[in-house]
Amino acid sequence: MKDFHELLVERRSIRRYTPEPISAEDVKLILEAGLLAPTSKSSRSWHFIAVDDRQMLERLAGCKPSGAAPIERCALAIVVTADPTMTDPWIEDASIAAAYMQLQAADLGLGSCWIQVRGRFTADNIPSEEYVQELLGIPETIPVLCVMTFGHKDEVRKAVDTSKLLWEKVHVGTWNGVE
Numbered sequence: 360m361k362d363f364h365e366l367l368v369e370r371r372s373i374r375r376y377t378p379e380p381i382s383a384e385d386v387k388l389i390l391e392a393g394l395l396a397p398t399s400k401s402s403r404s405w406h407f408i409a410v411d412d413r414q415m416l417e418r419l420a421g422c423k424p425s426g427a428a429p430i431e432r433c434a435l436a437i438v439v440t441a442d443p444t445m446t447d448p449w450i451e452d453a454s455i456a457a458a459y460m461q462l463q464a465a466d467l468g469l470g471s472c473w474i475q476v477r478g479r480f481t482a483d484n485i486p487s488e489e490y491v492q493e494l495l496g497i498p499e500t501i502p503v504l505c506v507m508t509f510g511h512k513d514e515v516r517k518a519v520d521t522s523k524l525l526w527e528k529v530h531v532g533t534w535n536g537v538e
């Protein structure tokens with residue numbers, strides 16, 4: 360385990376991957392990170408669909424016309440969904456799980472990227488969520504938040520320059536900082 364702060368500074372979205380598969384142990388650790396994520400009232404409303412079949416990954420990449428190319432290049436995609444009948448903050452539950460999986464992958468030295476599905480449309484103007492549901496047999500009552508892509512990195516990205524962090528976004532005490 361790296362120093363946690365260093366991991367946060369060095370994690371960048373990786374959109375190019377080598378063809379090397381991810382080991383079964385690492386796939387398990389990534390999924391376990393999702394299952395360990397906190398949820399509202401411990402509802403554990405999420406469902407994760409792990410996909411590594413090349414043809415399926417190529418078809419999944421058709422979920423939207425731009426910003427989805429990493430899906431066809433990755434070794435593993437985890438489709439993050441949740442059951443809104445279990446809890447109203449299902450988006451938060453699913454988002455935290457996705458972020459946990461991304462951080463676990465970073466700790467394993469793997470690259471990852473969040474591909475937004477919710478609220479997006481295919482090139483034929485079909486909701487991306489419906490496209491992914493149909494492709495993977497996900498019930499229509501289970502919305503799709505995103506596809507997380509994972510793989511061995513095939514690009515080098517600079518760590519975040521912490522001197523450029525937006526500290527002006529932090530408000531102390533009140534919005535104006537006046538007590």
Ligand SMILES: Cc1cc2nc3c(=O)[nH]c(=O)nc-3n(C[C@H](O)[C@H](O)[C@H](O)COP(=O)(O)O)c2cc1C
Nearest residue numbers: 370371372373374425426427429472473474475476
């Ligand atoms: C909610 C959300 C949606 C995103 N959607 C996409 C996407 O559809 N395609 C993509 O390539 N990257 C996507 N990203 C990755 C962001 O572009 C990336 O996190 C951002 O540019 C900051 O870069 P970094 O992750 O390297 O720090 C998404 C990230 C988040 C958090």
